[in-house]
Amino acid sequence: MKLIQFIGVVVFCISTDVGANDAWNSNWIWGGQQWDATSTGGISRTLLRQGGSIETILRINDCVRNPDSTFVDDCDRYIRRAQIRSHQKFDKNRNLRYQFSVRKPLAHGDANQGGYINFFEIKPWSDGKTHTVPTVALYINPKTNEMNLIQSLGNHGANPASQNDIYTALGRMGQGWTNFRIETNQSTGTDGYLRIYQNGQLIYSYRGKTTYPHSRPIKYWIGPYICCKLKELTNEPDHIFVYKNVQAELIFDTVVEPQSDFSTYVDKYGDLLAAYNATGSGESKATWGKRHYCNYGHGEGRTSAGLTFAICATRVNTTSPTIKVSVKDILERGNRFSTEIIRGVGEFSKTAVFNGDIFSFKDYETLRVIKVRENQGLMLGFSKHRDKDGVLHDPIGIGWLFDDVALMVAQDNSIFGYRAEGVFDFKDPSTTYVDVGYRKKLTGKAMLYTDLMYAFGRSRPGELTTLSHLHALGLETRLDIRANWRNRFQFRFDLPLRIEHGSSRFYVEQEGRVHPLVIDLAPAARQSSLSFNHSYRLSRKSQLISDIHYTHNPDHRRGADGYHASLRVQYRF
Numbered sequence: 001m002k003l004i005q006f007i008g009v010v011v012f013c014i015s016t017d018v019g020a021n022d023a024w025n026s027n028w029i030w031g032g033q034q035w036d037a038t039s040t041g042g043i044s045r046t047l048l049r050q051g052g053s054i055e056t057i058l059r060i061n062d063c064v065r066n067p068d069s070t071f072v073d074d075c076d077r078y079i080r081r082a083q084i085r086s087h088q089k090f091d092k093n094r095n096l097r098y099q100f101s102v103r104k105p106l107a108h109g110d111a112n113q114g115g116y117i118n119f120f121e122i123k124p125w126s127d128g129k130t131h132t133v134p135t136v137a138l139y140i141n142p143k144t145n146e147m148n149l150i151q152s153l154g155n156h157g158a159n160p161a162s163q164n165d166i167y168t169a170l171g172r173m174g175q176g177w178t179n180f181r182i183e184t185n186q187s188t189g190t191d192g193y194l195r196i197y198q199n200g201q202l203i204y205s206y207r208g209k210t211t212y213p214h215s216r217p218i219k220y221w222i223g224p225y226i227c228c229k230l231k232e233l234t235n236e237p238d239h240i241f242v243y244k245n246v247q248a249e250l251i252f253d254t255v256v257e258p259q260s261d262f263s264t265y266v267d268k269y270g271d272l273l274a275a276y277n278a279t280g281s282g283e284s285k286a287t288w289g290k291r292h293y294c295n296y297g298h299g300e301g302r303t304s305a306g307l308t309f310a311i312c313a314t315r316v317n318t319t320s321p322t323i324k325v326s327v328k329d330i331l332e333r334g335n336r337f338s339t340e341i342i343r344g345v346g347e348f349s350k351t352a353v354f355n356g357d358i359f360s361f362k363d364y365e366t367l368r369v370i371k372v373r374e375n376q377g378l379m380l381g382f383s384k385h386r387d388k389d390g391v392l393h394d395p396i397g398i399g400w401l402f403d404d405v406a407l408m409v410a411q412d413n414s415i416f417g418y419r420a421e422g423v424f425d426f427k428d429p430s431t432t433y434v435d436v437g438y439r440k441k442l443t444g445k446a447m448l449y450t451d452l453m454y455a456f457g458r459s460r461p462g463e464l465t466t467l468s469h470l471h472a473l474g475l476e477t478r479l480d481i482r483a484n485w486r487n488r489f490q491f492r493f494d495l496p497l498r499i500e501h502g503s504s505r506f507y508v509e510q511e512g513r514v515h516p517l518v519i520d521l522a523p524a525a526r527q528s529s530l531s532f533n534h535s536y537r538l539s540r541k542s543q544l545i546s547d548i549h550y551t552h553n554p555d556h557r558r559g560a561d562g563y564h565a566s567l568r569v570q571y572r573f
Helices: 002-015 259-268 270-279 285-297 309-313 327-332 339-353
Strands: 024-030 033-039 047-050 053-058 079-086 095-103 117-124 136-140 146-152 165-172 178-185 193-198 201-207 218-227 239-252 323-326 364-373 376-383 397-402 405-412 427-441 446-460 470-482 487-501 503-510 513-520 528-537 542-552 562-571
Touching: 053 079, 053 218, 095 117, 095 218, 117 178, 136 178, 165 193, 165 201, 218 239, 259 270, 259 285, 270 285, 327 339, 364 397, 364 405, 376 405, 397 427
Parallel strands: 323 513
Antiparallel strands: 024 033, 033 079, 047 053, 053 239, 079 218, 095 178, 095 239, 117 136, 117 218, 136 146, 146 165, 178 193, 193 201, 364 376, 376 397, 397 405, 405 427, 427 446, 446 470, 470 487, 487 528, 503 513, 528 542, 542 562
16 A cells, blocks of 8 residues: 555656746747746746747736746746747847737736736846846737837846836737837947837837947847736736747848947047048948048057957948848749849759759769778769760769768769859859768668768859858668568658758849848758658569659648659569
């Protein structure tokens, strides 16, 4: 009986997850990314992953304590939240863009005595010792769906006397999905800015100081949060927010220069100020000052606080947004861009992006040209693939055999098979293919073949386009079984080479302004293939061959799975 009781206690402890922290998780996964998850209603009950979206539920009447908190617990501060914080972080003085879609299914009830619920915020990271406050926070009235913005320009979380907030009404959130885009430079100087777009329409624009002095990385939160008078409420309902398409990125991956420093430089020298007033021609003082300092002032020994010659290698802040799209977007929304770009993207993508047969070492015949030991030596590889004209185009591979492992390298003068032409006029293209192959005889009748492939593409910029370095990965594995002289079985699993990271950049004109157009070359899907082959020898000269083949996301395009089956007789004369 005691043994049964003991087992029961153990089972109970396991089933109730004793000691788990359901209020905080610093390694919570959603959308293939890590997040900090926190919820006073319990993470397991209030942060619900639903494929590409996440449902966040603000439970008012429950409060789960965080046993690991270094601050006063939310339950004691009458705070309720169901939030996730991205591990993605940025520094100050960067051009940043945040995007997300949010849906609030219900419009009811009150929060914080008629106040608002926070549903998005940009906030300097807290080290667990000192509070920070959001520099950008979006709020919504849960009854009317009216929104407002609070910008905190002083860290009153650490110093209440530093309160310096800007309150702005933003209009109303509609029913269904609402798309937000937020662009900002978090700066303590006059070069800071904040722009908020709702469903593509600009609803708020601000220039000037956008943050308080700090040296912390900048992160962002999504999910509802209310504070701090819940003890005075009696009939507060739960609140639900659903999010999707959440992302953050640098508009330009370069430090935004403090324009005020160049303006101060011009104002410091009377002759420069007079020259600017006479010849500025509408150019900003910061832009004019930088050009003078970098071309003349530094060599003349002129100085100004905050300026070093290294700054001349960077660009003065621009507010021109980068248009970032995928190959799929370009082809489907081509009316926004020129016919030439659309045609070029189509040809390039057909060859290098959406091509499940970009390159494969399985098409190579290898031979050992230098034997060092029984299973070691120099290898050469020659492609079995020939075009219709019979000309061999694939590069020669060279490698080394290490017993069961072979390392082989090949290189061609293309970008994944595409030669520069048209708008893709990049210079000196090359792609290096690396294969790590493993061959192992499992039994006297079974042989395992596995190849892990990596490809690296690069080029010099052309007149019209620039390609980033391209990285691709692929995997091929095959199991051959010779059951007897009549029967041979083959099982294959393939992940063809796919571009994992890389982009191209054009410059296009929209509404009289030139914008960088960045095309993400990583397909949204990955092709995978399963196949089974059976060969049955009828005689010494003939055999019956059956094939079953399944392809998921052919050519790295989502959906439209492919199926193939065949039965054929092969006779050798």
